[in-house]
Amino acid sequence: MMTPPEPRPSDAAMRRALRRASDGSTLDLTEATVLLHARGDQLDELMAAASRVRDAHLRAEGREGIVTYSGSVFIPLTRLCRDRCHYCTFATVPHRLPAAFLERDEVLEIARQGAAAGCKEALFTLGDRPEERWPAARKWLEERGFDSTLDYVRASAIAVLEETGLLPHLNPGVLSWEELSRLRPVAASMGMMLETTAHRLWSEPGGPHYGSPDKEPAVRLRVLTDAGRVAVPFTTGILVGIGETLTERAESLLAIRGIARQYGHIQEIIVQNFRAKPDTAMRGMPDADLHELAATVAVGRLLMPPGVSVQAPPNLVGDEFQLLLKAGIDDWGGVSPVTPDHVNPERPWPALDALREQTSQAGFDLNERLPVYPRFLKGAPGQWTDIRIAEHISAVAKPNGLAADVKPAGLPWQEPDGGLETVGRADLNTTIDTTGRTGDRRGDFDSVYGDWEELRKQLPKAPERLAADVKQGLRLAEANPGALLDQENADVALALMTADGEALETLVRLADEARKEAVGDDITYVVNRNINFSNVCYVGCRFCAFAQRERDADAFRLSVEEAADRAEEAWNDGATEVCMQGGIDPKLPVTYYADLVRAIKKRVPGMHVHAFSPMEIVSAASKAGVSVREWLTDLRDAGLDTIPGTAAEILDDDVRWVLTKGKLPASTWIEVVSTAHSLGIRSSSTMMYGHVDHPGHWLAHLRTLARVQDETGGFTEFVALPFVHRNAPIYLAGVARSGPSRRDNRAVHAMARLGLHGRIPNIQCSWVKLGEEGTAEILRGGANDVGGTLMEETISRMAGSEHGSARTVRQLEELATLAGRPARQRTTTYGSIAAATR
Numbered sequence: 001m002m003t004p005p006e007p008r009p010s011d012a013a014m015r016r017a018l019r020r021a022s023d024g025s026t027l028d029l030t031e032a033t034v035l036l037h038a039r040g041d042q043l044d045e046l047m048a049a050a051s052r053v054r055d056a057h058l059r060a061e062g063r064e065g066i067v068t069y070s071g072s073v074f075i076p077l078t079r080l081c082r083d084r085c086h087y088c089t090f091a092t093v094p095h096r097l098p099a100a101f102l103e104r105d106e107v108l109e110i111a112r113q114g115a116a117a118g119c120k121e122a123l124f125t126l127g128d129r130p131e132e133r134w135p136a137a138r139k140w141l142e143e144r145g146f147d148s149t150l151d152y153v154r155a156s157a158i159a160v161l162e163e164t165g166l167l168p169h170l171n172p173g174v175l176s177w178e179e180l181s182r183l184r185p186v187a188a189s190m191g192m193m194l195e196t197t198a199h200r201l202w203s204e205p206g207g208p209h210y211g212s213p214d215k216e217p218a219v220r221l222r223v224l225t226d227a228g229r230v231a232v233p234f235t236t237g238i239l240v241g242i243g244e245t246l247t248e249r250a251e252s253l254l255a256i257r258g259i260a261r262q263y264g265h266i267q268e269i270i271v272q273n274f275r276a277k278p279d280t281a282m283r284g285m286p287d288a289d290l291h292e293l294a295a296t297v298a299v300g301r302l303l304m305p306p307g308v309s310v311q312a313p314p315n316l317v318g319d320e321f322q323l324l325l326k327a328g329i330d331d332w333g334g335v336s337p338v339t340p341d342h343v344n345p346e347r348p349w350p351a352l353d354a355l356r357e358q359t360s361q362a363g364f365d366l367n368e369r370l371p372v373y374p375r376f377l378k379g380a381p382g383q384w385t386d387i388r389i390a391e392h393i394s395a396v397a398k399p400n401g402l403a404a405d406v407k408p409a410g411l412p413w414q415e416p417d418g419g420l421e422t423v424g425r426a427d428l429n430t431t432i433d434t435t436g437r438t439g440d441r442r443g444d445f446d447s448v449y450g451d452w453e454e455l456r457k458q459l460p461k462a463p464e465r466l467a468a469d470v471k472q473g474l475r476l477a478e479a480n481p482g483a484l485l486d487q488e489n490a491d492v493a494l495a496l497m498t499a500d501g502e503a504l505e506t507l508v509r510l511a512d513e514a515r516k517e518a519v520g521d522d523i524t525y526v527v528n529r530n531i532n533f534s535n536v537c538y539v540g541c542r543f544c545a546f547a548q549r550e551r552d553a554d555a556f557r558l559s560v561e562e563a564a565d566r567a568e569e570a571w572n573d574g575a576t577e578v579c580m581q582g583g584i585d586p587k588l589p590v591t592y593y594a595d596l597v598r599a600i601k602k603r604v605p606g607m608h609v610h611a612f613s614p615m616e617i618v619s620a621a622s623k624a625g626v627s628v629r630e631w632l633t634d635l636r637d638a639g640l641d642t643i644p645g646t647a648a649e650i651l652d653d654d655v656r657w658v659l660t661k662g663k664l665p666a667s668t669w670i671e672v673v674s675t676a677h678s679l680g681i682r683s684s685s686t687m688m689y690g691h692v693d694h695p696g697h698w699l700a701h702l703r704t705l706a707r708v709q710d711e712t713g714g715f716t717e718f719v720a721l722p723f724v725h726r727n728a729p730i731y732l733a734g735v736a737r738s739g740p741s742r743r744d745n746r747a748v749h750a751m752a753r754l755g756l757h758g759r760i761p762n763i764q765c766s767w768v769k770l771g772e773e774g775t776a777e778i779l780r781g782g783a784n785d786v787g788g789t790l791m792e793e794t795i796s797r798m799a800g801s802e803h804g805s806a807r808t809v810r811q812l813e814e815l816a817t818l819a820g821r822p823a824r825q826r827t828t829t830y831g832s833i834a835a836a837t838r
């Protein structure tokens with residue numbers, strides 16, 4: 001495949017770009033592309049600018065004058081791959097291999113040799129999902145009881161941690177959000193080369209990535225993004241000279257920069273030069289020129305945000321070590337005294353002494369690092385790496401986070417002993433209403449949510465308001481309200497969702513009539529108690545004012561006993577339900593959830609346990625290494641009755657990525673609730689609106705819920721949750737608006753009632769967020785339920801809601817009176833209290 005010619009930039013353009021590079025200005029695509037052309041004196045000038053940035057980076061990272069490498073062993077778990085990259089000799093066919101995968105003992109043998117030689121990293125590099133292309137791979141996995149290559153990767157990584165103490169760095173190719181979550185607890189870090197964002201190199205016949213499903217640039221960018229959302233210290237990089245233009249190369253680097261800024265998880269970029277190999281389709285292509293490589297390293301260094309290291313593999317650069325050091329690298333990557341580079345077996349690693357000598361000629365000391373870079377070890381335990389490998393890491397790390405001069409030894413991969421004690425501000429549930437929160441934001445406000453400016457660029461744009469016929473919409477709402485959520489009626493539905501004035505009044509009247517027809521006049525409520533068992537969380541949802549760092553003044557977690565005490569108290573006060581949710585607290589043992597349910601059921605067998613959001617469920621299942629189905633089955637067997645359908649926010653990934661940063665994708669939310677429903681665990685459904693979303697998202701969200709309900713019938717109710725802005729980080733950063741308007745609240749509840757008519761009978765409104773008058777108004781416009789007494793509500797109160805954290809039964813009944821209808825207590829699943837066990 002030919003590389004399209006690119007004109008050389010003018011001298012003036014080069015001078016301007018070099019000046020901006022020397023001044024430390026932020027470079028754009030045009031300037032980066034111009035600089036990639038630099039050669040001779042211009043290249044020297046470019047490299048000098050990059051060296052200065054590298055030196056500042058090293059100072060900021062606390063390792064001035066130190067260039068690093070990672071002592072590693074290369075574990076080629078499988079050389080089978082479902083892709084067909086035209087330059088690759090690593091991937092092969094089954095009959096050329098003794099077996100589809102390395103056996104566990106073979107893996108451990110390599111790792112043991114590495115440990116004996118003092119290496120710290122077990123670099124798992126393997127083909128992408130070979131079982132999807134090669135029956136031999138499928139058979140091998142099946143015979144050993146593994147569902148997939150990734151299951152085997154996980155098991156092998158645990159074995160390496162337990163038997164040898166080497167730290168796994170996983171390179172298993174394209175991974176989903178769920179797969180990243182499942183592998184995170186067994187890896188110090190992970191990686192995947194972006195390679196290039198040039199779509200044509202993937203889509204056009206003859207391109208190096210043609211026929212390789214995992215090499216689609218959009219797919220790979222999604223993996224980099226998801227790795228950020230799951231908070232995995234991540235290595236990526238580009239290939240230089242595979243047929244990309246210099247503009248495409250600069251675009252690839254800029255794409256990495258954007259993601260690195262947004263999530264802060266990119267620990268290094270590898271700038272790797274193409275080397276033609278015999279027996280490949282690209283054998284006739286010239287090797288990438290090393291001055292071209294140096295220019296790319298320098299531009300990469302200038303583009304990357306602070307904290308991102310730049311690496312060039314030392315076995316691919318001939319004798320040009322000094323050139324690469326001048327160009328701005330600060331790391332040589334993995335160098336193994338034990339195993340060859342299986343991807344480039346014809347190019348042996350340099351001897352460490354030679355590399356040290358070369359590095360010192362440039363004025364640097366060569367130090368060994370771990371696969372995870374030091375800055376990721378500075379946060380709270382569990383923030384960037386799982387708590388279960390904390391001991392493995394600290395056993396081989398120096399206080400500065402680089403590698404200690406020790407030989408690793410195996411350690412159990414398990415949670416620390418000792419259960420979970422109640423710690424921190426455990427009385428926040430009550431004192432939130434008296435003393436309030438300690439500060440309006442958590443201590444890591446400036447870093448945990450990523451770069452707000454990058455985020456602002458991703459804000460969804462509201463559609464033009466449609467001039468569709470509102471009258472036609474109202475006629476449909478009256479005759480066949482459920483049809484409002486049919487795709488073919490999207491325009492009239494949007495017209496109604498944005499209606500105001502007379503049209504809005506008619507809409508809420510129709511919703512009120514639909515409510516009467518569906519569930520009658522009773523306004524229902526449940527007597528329940530919210531128990532938030534921990535508010536420690538590093539997911540970094542940008543709307544969440546509840547989550548705290550472990551060391552923050554308002555952080556707390558509750559022991560199982562404390563939670564059971566609160567449940568018993570609630571039962572004695574007349575509650576029929578406990579609603580329990582917590583942060584994604586890295587220190588919660590995987591056994592905590594089922595223990596909690598069992599403890600409550602033991603103490604108060606009649607209590608309905610409504611607990612664990614889909615985010616908590618998927619995170620805990622990932623941590624435990626089991627499927628969501630298995631996890632939920634265990635919880636159901638422990639006594640879990642229903643789950644809250646929270647963590648839905650807006651079921652549109654474009655909004656979620658702005659709003660939540662690390663939370664589960666929309667498709668996973670749907671999968672978790674659908675799985676729960678199929679196991680007989682019903683759930684509520686929710687939507688949090690009024691932040692960076694628009695009415696089109698609300699309708700799409702309702703359509704998604706309608707589809708799930710048509711398939712499973714498992715939703716008990718729909719709860720619309722107005723965004724509480726006051727202490728929400730995304731509002732404090734000026735990115736989100738200040739919650740929905742009164743019009744929005746009325747339209748959302750009315751449209752939910754009408755669109756979900758015949759599907760979800762109960763539409764609940766939240767007194768916590770709407771207040772007295774607001775709730776009564778919504779109850780007159782389609783809603784029939786006011787939720788629960790809550791007894792203690794911390795999440796909205798931390799966000800700045802001003803409507804208190806508890807309501808007595810009498811107060812809820814007064815709310816119903818205010819709306820002009822009778823009140824009736826219900827069970828969680830909307831049964832009659834008289835018929836329930838109480």
Ligand code: SF4
Nearest residue numbers: 537539541544547583
């Ligand atoms: S919403 Fe939940 S998952 Fe997200 S930061 Fe808050 S506590 Fe954590």
